[in-house]
Amino acid sequence: MAELPMYFAVSHEDKFKLFQNTIYNRPDGCRVNVLWPIENARGHCLTMRLCNEIENTSIIRSWNLSEHDSCFWSYTGSSMNIMLESYDLLIKAPIVFMEEDSKDTLPFNSYSFTPSCTEFTDDHDTYTAARVYNTDPNSAANTCPIPRSRPVVPYRSPTPPRVQARAEPRAEPQAEPQVRPSLPAHITKIVLADSIRKNEVCPITSEDISETNATVTPCGHVFTTEAIQQWLSLTSSKGLCPVCKQKIK
Incomplete structure (x- = not known):
């Protein structure tokens, strides 16, 4: 127990x-x-x-x-x-x-x-x-x-054992950043509610955030769904969050 x-x-x-x-x-x-x-x-x-x-x-x-x-x-x-x-x-x-x-x-x-x-x-x-x-x-x-x-x-809280890093040959190409996992549903709800309470706007379009038009990214940033989908569809976005540059796709 x-x-x-x-x-x-x-x-x-x-x-x-x-x-x-x-x-x-x-x-x-x-x-x-x-x-x-x-x-x-x-x-x-x-x-x-x-x-x-x-x-x-x-x-x-x-x-x-x-x-x-x-x-x-x-x-x-x-x-x-x-x-x-x-x-x-x-x-x-x-x-x-x-x-x-x-x-x-x-x-x-x-x-x-x-x-x-x-x-x-x-x-x-x-x-x-x-x-x-x-x-x-x-x-x-x-x-x-x-x-x-x-x-x-x-x-x-229990922490997984660390895996010791191994030296890689210099010629080895740098690994692609891993995609962050999605936030749990209850955390997404908290983040969105907090964003609405603070009257935040979409960092891309400056539109008001609401429960019906918003998407919370795995890194915890809030955008309008249409804006973040358009952003991620661009090759130049590289699947990165436009705010913190973490890989979300």
């Missing part, structure tokens, strides 16, 4: 909801992810990453319930800096993908928010592991689920 990180966010319509996780190490050896809804949070920068993670399974329960259930989730590769206003605490929370039936197992959280900005990177990141309790996290002995300051244990 996998364990959710200390803080994580899930998408809700075009916004996000934040949760905190604490691990209850029960006497029978079962480790239960006890989840708490976090309110009064302010989203800062959303960092988008390309990441193909396997699906994880965790045993979870709401902080105020005794029944537990199985939850299926995976890292999207993206994360957000979030200010917890009530605690004056800035955290970094990974964006976790869950199917709708798994979201139903999360504790009720009426609060949702949006990031203040979005950036893209291919770097891997480090998240904070959830704290482990040998008594129920909702017992009288554990009255504050969000400590202001304490040592943290880093959690790193």
Whole structure:
């Protein structure tokens, strides 16, 4: 069984909801992810990453319930800096993908928010592991689920082993850049919604971006569908994004 990180966010319509996780190490050896809804949070920068993670399974329960259930989730590769206003605490929370039936197992959280900005990177990141309790996290002995300051244990998403580069003969022609894989559907939706919210225009034609006329490229840039198709049909484009010059076709 996998364990959710200390803080994580899930998408809700075009916004996000934040949760905190604490691990209850029960006497029978079962480790239960006890989840708490976090309110009064302010989203800062959303960092988008390309990441193909396997699906994880965790045993979870709401902080105020005794029944537990199985939850299926995976890292999207993206994360957000979030200010917890009530605690004056800035955290970094990974964006976790869950199917709708798994979201139903999360504790009720009426609060949702949006990031203040979005950036893209291919770097891997480090998240904070959830704290482990040998008594129920909702017992009288554990009255504050969000400590202001304490040592943290880093959690790193699995990374494929590196392949050592081999020296190539100088006469060898340079390899063609690889085409970037398409963004996951839920990431595409977030990028497009953010572009519309900021009233961005197509970098090629300066037309307004809308849900009906837009295309999000694998590198995360938004164009009108007609404009990017015409651009990529040109031999001179070389299949590169006109903004960042990464190969997208």
